[in-house]
Amino acid sequence: MSVTQFNLEGRTALVTGSSRGLGQAIARGLAEAGATVVLNGMDAERLTAAADALRAEGHSVHAAAFDVTDEAAVIAAFRRLDAAGIEVDILVNNAGIQLRKPLVDFSAEEWHRVLDTNLTSAFLVGREAARRMIPRGRGKVINIGSLMSNFARPTVAPYTAAKGGIKLLTQAMAAEWAEHGIQANAIGPGYMLTDMNQALTSNPQFDSWVKSRTPSRRWGRPDELVGTAIFLSSAASDYVNGQIIYVDGGMSSVL
Numbered sequence: 640m641s642v643t644q645f646n647l648e649g650r651t652a653l654v655t656g657s658s659r660g661l662g663q664a665i666a667r668g669l670a671e672a673g674a675t676v677v678l679n680g681m682d683a684e685r686l687t688a689a690a691d692a693l694r695a696e697g698h699s700v701h702a703a704a705f706d707v708t709d710e711a712a713v714i715a716a717f718r719r720l721d722a723a724g725i726e727v728d729i730l731v732n733n734a735g736i737q738l739r740k741p742l743v744d745f746s747a748e749e750w751h752r753v754l755d756t757n758l759t760s761a762f763l764v765g766r767e768a769a770r771r772m773i774p775r776g777r778g779k780v781i782n783i784g785s786l787m788s789n790f791a792r793p794t795v796a797p798y799t800a801a802k803g804g805i806k807l808l809t810q811a812m813a814a815e816w817a818e819h820g821i822q823a824n825a826i827g828p829g830y831m832l833t834d835m836n837q838a839l840t841s842n843p844q845f846d847s848w849v850k851s852r853t854p855s856r857r858w859g860r861p862d863e864l865v866g867t868a869i870f871l872s873s874a875a876s877d878y879v880n881g882q883i884i885y886v887d888g889g890m891s892s893v894l
């Protein structure tokens with residue numbers, strides 16, 4: 640075993656929802672490990688700014704603006720990557736939204752929007768990536784789950800259902816794709832300091848709940864997901880499949 644197993648030189652990683660938050664941190668980390676990264680987002684301006692920032696740091700970056708919930712857009716985006724000779728060796732299904740309210744107050748439209756963005760997208764993008772990885776006999780799929788892949792709390796039911804689905808979709812991907820040399824795994828972030836959680840970090844009660852409920856007694860930083868993302872993107876994890884690794888300060892393991 641040598642540390643070169645963690646080297647991603649020559650590999651291309653597509654990270655969905657990577658113009659900010661966890662996705663941007665993961666994309667930066669994979670680039671620092673040597674990968675060429677393909678950033679994705681819906682907002683072309685924000686995506687260009689994120690790509691320019693990574694290029695300014697000396698990394699090899701492509702930007703692919705497409706809606707991960709729109710099957711035709713996903714298919715077209717992969718066809719554009721094919722035409723540009725860009726092979727996705729590593730896929731990080733990170734795109735996600737959060738809506739918080741009592742379940743009885745959710746509309747069907749809001750339910751579908753959360754499930755489409757947080758779960759169906761991993762199927763749509765994963766399917767296109769796997770259709771190209773299978774003939775190559777290798778590939779890495781990393782689905783971003785959550786502490787909520789295994790635990791629930793009030794007001795985030797659609798998100799929790801989607802992240803639970805991500806855990807088992809990851810296992811289903813491993814069940815079908817492992818024989819083709821593909822490893823599909825998940826990362827379950829705990830409470831991280833991201834834009835999506837702004838409403839929580841600025842709420843003193845919630846902030847003290849997270850700190851009392853987390854053995855590490857603090858929120859996580861997005862860059863603290865990078866090591867696990869590099870591990871799951873690299874040869875170091877070639878015999879790891881269908882797993883979810885919680886990066887949560889111990890929250891999911893300790894009462």
Ligand code: GCO
Pocket residue numbers: 737739784785786787792795798827828829830831835836839
């Ligand atoms: C919430 C948060 C959580 C975190 C994270 C925990 O409202 O409880 O949004 O869902 O974002 O997903 O793993």
Ligand code: CA
Pocket residue numbers: 649650651726728
């Ligand atoms: Ca390649």
